[in-house]
Amino acid sequence: MVSNGRVAGLIALRDVRSCPPEERAHKRVSDIMRPLGPAIVIAPDAPVSNALRQMAEGDTGRLLVMQQDRLVGLLSRSGVAHFIMLRSQLGFMAPDGAQTARTPASSAA
Numbered sequence: 001m002v003s004n005g006r007v008a009g010l011i012a013l014r015d016v017r018s019c020p021p022e023e024r025a026h027k028r029v030s031d032i033m034r035p036l037g038p039a040i041v042i043a044p045d046a047p048v049s050n051a052l053r054q055m056a057e058g059d060t061g062r063l064l065v066m067q068q069d070r071l072v073g074l075l076s077r078s079g080v081a082h083f084i085m086l087r088s089q090l091g092f093m094a095p096d097g098a099q100t101a102r103t104p105a106s107s108a109a
Contacts, residue, residue, distance in 0.1 A: 001029050007071045009033040010040050010064055034060070041066045042075065048083075051075055 001008045011033040016024065019032050034040050039058040042051050044065050051063055055077050065073035 001033050002071075003030070006069065007036055007064060007066065009035045010060075010062060012061065036064070040064055043067065044072055048080055052077070052080060 001011060008030065011029055015032045015034065019027055039054070040060055040063055042054060042063045042065055044067055055061060055063060061077045063075045064071060065075055
């Protein structure tokens with residue numbers, strides 16, 4: 001959510017579900033969202049492993065990627081998982097030089 005041109009917080013489907021159905025018509029997004037804070041914010045240069053750890057510890061599936069006070073992206077747990085899967089399937093090298101996917105063994109004739 002953005003308020004006065006500044007990011008104010010993040011809302012997820014589970015936040016809406018936690019609001020009793022009879023109250024939903026009267027609640028505003030700002031009433032049930034997670035307010036902007038360290039639990040839902042990550043820097044663009046942070047390692048992906050830190051993002052996954054932060055999502056697990058904060059019990060959230062998304063992080064706001066912020067550079068100073070500016071929103072530069074949204075990182076989702078499913079997006080990270082998809083990225084890791086693609087890298088693995090394509091056989092990209094991990095930072096330590098280890099191959100992240102096995103290459104098919106060539107058959108001997």
